[in-house]
Every structure is written in structure tokens, then in C-alpha cells.
Amino acid sequence: MGVYNLAVIKGDGIGPEIVGEALKVLDRIGNKFGHEFNCTEVLAGGCAIDSEGECLPEKTVEVCKKSDAVILGAVGGPKWDNLEGGKRPERALLGLREKLGLFANLRPAIIHNALSDASPIKKEIVGDSLDILIVRELTGGIYFGDRGYREGKYGVEAYDTEAYSEREIRRIAKTAFEAAMSRNKRLTSVDKANVLESSRFWRKIVIEVSKEYPEVELDHMYVDNAAMQLIRNPKHFDVIVTSNIFGDILSDEASQITGSIGMLPSASLGEGSFGMYEPIHGSAPDIAGKGTANPIATILSMAMMLRYSFKLNKEAEAIENAVAKALDSGSRTLDLAGDGSPYVSTEEMGRIIVENI
Ligand code: NAD
Numbered sequence: 177m178g179v180y181n182l183a184v185i186k187g188d189g190i191g192p193e194i195v196g197e198a199l200k201v202l203d204r205i206g207n208k209f210g211h212e213f214n215c216t217e218v219l220a221g222g223c224a225i226d227s228e229g230e231c232l233p234e235k236t237v238e239v240c241k242k243s244d245a246v247i248l249g250a251v252g253g254p255k256w257d258n259l260e261g262g263k264r265p266e267r268a269l270l271g272l273r274e275k276l277g278l279f280a281n282l283r284p285a286i287i288h289n290a291l292s293d294a295s296p297i298k299k300e301i302v303g304d305s306l307d308i309l310i311v312r313e314l315t316g317g318i319y320f321g322d323r324g325y326r327e328g329k330y331g332v333e334a335y336d337t338e339a340y341s342e343r344e345i346r347r348i349a350k351t352a353f354e355a356a357m358s359r360n361k362r363l364t365s366v367d368k369a370n371v372l373e374s375s376r377f378w379r380k381i382v383i384e385v386s387k388e389y390p391e392v393e394l395d396h397m398y399v400d401n402a403a404m405q406l407i408r409n410p411k412h413f414d415v416i417v418t419s420n421i422f423g424d425i426l427s428d429e430a431s432q433i434t435g436s437i438g439m440l441p442s443a444s445l446g447e448g449s450f451g452m453y454e455p456i457h458g459s460a461p462d463i464a465g466k467g468t469a470n471p472i473a474t475i476l477s478m479a480m481m482l483r484y485s486f487k488l489n490k491e492a493e494a495i496e497n498a499v500a501k502a503l504d505s506g507s508r509t510l511d512l513a514g515d516g517s518p519y520v521s522t523e524e525m526g527r528i529i530v531e532n533i
Contacts, residue, residue: 177210180486183243184215185236188222188265189459190469190522191249197471197526198247198478201498204530205482205491216243220272221251221265221459231268237275240452245485246276248454249474253461273314278444278452279344280351281312281423282484284476285410285430285440290503291512294435297407302433308406308413309359310430311352312423314444316344317374319420338374340419345378349385351445352417356392358483362414363394366402366422378419399426406430431456438470438511441477443484451485453477463510467521470509472499475529498532 184199186192199215206213218236225231231251240246251265261267272278287295287306295302321337349365356363365382367375379396386394397405399422405412406429418426431440437457445451455473463469476499483492503512507528513519520528 177212178486178488179212179214180244181242182213182215183236183240183246184217185220185246185248185251186217186223187220187249187251187459188253189250189461189464191221191251191459193464193467193469193522194455194471194474195247195249197522197529198474200526200530201475201495201533202478204533205478205494208494208533209488209491211488211491215247220248220268222253222256224268225256225259225263225265231263231265232271232275237272240272240276245450245481246272246452247474247477247481248272248452250455250457250459252459253464272452273444276444276450276452277446279313279315280348280445281314281427282351282355282443282445282480283310283312283427283431283440283456284308284442284480285310285427285434286476287434288439288500288503290500290506291435291439294512295433296435297410297433301408302410306410306433307359308410308430309355309415310423310427311348311355311415311417312427313340313344313348313418313420314423315420316340317420319424338372338419338421340374340378342377342381345381346385347447349382349417350388352415353385353389353392355484356415357389358489360414361392363392364402364413364416365394365396366399366416366418366426367396368399368422369396370398375419382417402426403429406433436470436511438473438509439476440473441475441480443477443480445484449485449487451481453481453485467523468510468519469522470511471522471526472509472529475499475526494533495529498529501532502528 479495
């Protein structure tokens with residue numbers, strides 16, 4: 177029996193609908209396994225701009241910091257699109273990552289048996305199912321490095337810098353090895369060590385950290401080869417760890433292999449067990465309020481929270497199995513149903529998954 181304090185940010189668009197279903201699933205897990213999940217709802221994104229005048233109110237950050245984990249729907253929408261960059265709802269995401277010290281982004285790319293036809297990759301390559309976890313460094317590298325303009329050989333040039341410290345590499349490597357330990361104990365570190373000094377350093381530190389995890393089988397792959405292998409032989413991968421820029425690109429590529437954006441959860445982790453859990457998709461304003469949003473990505477984010485923040489593997493599996501059962505029995509939200517095929521509503525999908533737990 178555990179007691180867990182959660183900050184809940186429903187956000188904009190379909191956020192409240194999908195988070196609503198995810199909380200029902202969590203409630204069921206609490207009842208079945210004897211845990212207490214205390215949820216405090218706070219605002220971020222467009223709804224926070226409307227009611228508090230800023231996308232990430234201080235109170236939201238305070239509540240998140242005092243919580244064991246944060247659940248986030250999605251933020252943004254056309255209503256706030258003409259605000260300038262720093263004031264837009266999406267700015268809240270960067271603020272949350274920075275203020276909560278979230279340096280690792282975990283994105284699974286999963287193909288469920290019942291949906292394997294939705295993958296653009298041939299069935300003989302993906303098989304009946306696929307389950308890869310990409311661990312991306314989130315707060316370092318070229319996206320945060322020194323940048324600017326300078327006088328170069330051919331006149332003015334622009335530059336950005338890729339730099340990683342030992343501390344940054346060590347902590348993301350540890351996160352990835354820990355994740356591999358809770359899965360199939362295989363880790364691929366992706367870099368460009370044949371060209372980049374920062375990648376050679378990355379590889380050296382990852383090898384050092386691997387000594388602490390003798391059970392995990394480690395291999396290294398250049399990023400160009402990894403991009404190719406994700407399409408040619410995705411089954412090679414269990415967990416992938418990589419830098420901010422390579423992870424940005426590879427995780428989007430991997431999400432496409434799975435066929436549907438409404439299915440994919442994510443976790444952003446900091447030091448210790450704290451994390452923020454959210455679907456990879458946005459606020460889908462085109463379908464908000466219609467009851468057709470797929471809640472599965474958000475529901476699977478709850479499974480990630482139970483596994484990575486609370487080490488409740490049995491409970492996480494109960495959610496994943498309930499989702500698989502719903503899909504196996506033919507339940508489909510509109511995004512998963514073929515043209516003209518029958519589909520269930522957001523709420524109905526939530527109810528079916530709860531009943532399967
Ligand atoms: P989106 O992911 O919101 O939508 C892309 C397409 O996928 C749309 O057709 C949408 O209807 C569909 N879709 C997304 N999630 C779905 C679900 N659960 N079920 C069924 N269909 C789903 O991306 P977008 O349209 O580029 O962005 C919309 C807004 O969301 C923008 O304001 C954007 O800035 C914001 N956004 C927020 C986040 C976040 O909060 N993490 C991430 C990406 C985009």
C-alpha cells in the first residue's frame with residue numbers, strides 16, 4: 177500500500193478529456209492494489225493564460241515540486257497562436273522541464289499486436305508487435321550550447337555548439353541502464369563517435385557507467401546507422417540512449433513506425449524518482465470537445481509513471497494488459513478505426529480499459 181501525491185495539469189484542447197479517463201484508470205489501480213493517489217489539479221498552458229495571465233503560474237510550479245509526479249494532458253491551441261513566442265502556452269512545457277530539473281525524456285515506440293497493420297513498415301519486419309524505448313537527453317547538447325554569428329572564412333557565418341559534460345552523460349546513462357534493467361536488459365547507445373569529439377566522450381562515459389550494470393548488454397551505434405536500423409531491423413532495439421538532437425529526430429522516426437500518434441506515452445525524468453508523464457501528441461484542437469480523442473497515450477503514461485517513478489511494475493503491467501485486451505477485443509477510437517468502421521468514444525474506451533483491469 178503506497179500513498180502518492182500527484183500534480184495534475186489537464187491543459188487545453190483534448191487535455192481535460194484524455195486526462196479525465198487516465199485518472200479513472202489510476203483510481204481503479206488504487207482500489208485494486210490498495211494504493212492512494214492524491215491528485216491536486218493545477219493550471220498551465222492556454223487555460224492558465226486566460227485565468228492567471230501567464231502560461232506557467234508560480235503556484236503550479238510549487239505544487240509540482242511538492243508532488244511525487246506530474247500528469248500532463250497537452251497545452252496550446254489556435255486561441256493563443258498569435259501571442260509572441262515567450263508568452264505562448266507551449267512555453268509552459270520548457271518552463272516545467274527547466275524548473276523541475278527534468279533531463280531525461282523516455283519515449284516508448286510500441287506496436288500492439290492488434291494494430292500491427294497500422295504500421296507503415298512491412299509485417300515481416302515488425303512482426304506481431306514491437307516495443308522500443310528511446311531515452312533522450314533533454315537539457316544539454318547543441319540545443320542549449322553556445323551559439324551566434326561570427327566572421328568566418330567566407331564572411332559572416334552562424335554557429336551552434338554541441339557540448340556534453342561528464343555529469344550530464346553519466347546521469348542520462350544511468351537513467352537508461354535503470355530503464356533497461358526493468359525491461360529486456362539490452363541498451364544501444366547512439367552517437368557519432370566516428371566524427372564528433374563530444375560523441376567520443378559520450379561513448380567513453382557510457383562504457384564507464386556500464387560497469388555498474390553487468391547484466392545489461394550494451395552496444396554502440398552511429399546515428400546514421402540507427403536511423404536506418406529503426407526501419408530495417410527495429411527488433412534489434414530494446415532501449416536506446418542518445419543525445420538531445422539525435423533523440424529528437426530518432427524518437428519522431430520511431431513514433432511513425434507505430435502508426436498512430438494517439439497511442440504513444442512519454443516520461444520526463446529528473447534525479448531520483450520524480451517525473452512528468454504525458455502523451456507525445458498535442459492538444460488536438462480540431463477534435464476537442466467531440467468525444468473522439470484517443471485516451472490510450474495518456475493512460476499508458478500512467479503505466480510509465482507507476483513503473484519509473486513508483487517502481488510498481490505489476491500495476492503498470494495491469495494497465496498495459498488492459499489496453500492490449502481492449503484493442504484485441506476490437507475496441508477502436510475514431511483515429512484507429514478504418515474509414516466508416518464503428519468506433520467508441522473517448523469515455524467508452526476509458527470505461528473498457530477500466531473494466532479490463
Ligand atoms: P497534435 O498532436 O495536437 O495533432 C495532430 C493530429 O493528430 C491532429 O489531427 C489531431 O486531431 C490528431 N491527434 C492528436 N492526438 C490525438 C488523440 N489522442 N486522439 C486522436 N487524434 C489525435 O499536433 P498539432 O495539431 O500540431 O498541435 C495542436 C496544438 O498542440 C498546438 O497548439 C501545438 O503547439 C500543441 N502541442 C502541444 C504539445 C504538448 O502539450 N506536449 C505537443 C505538441 C503540440
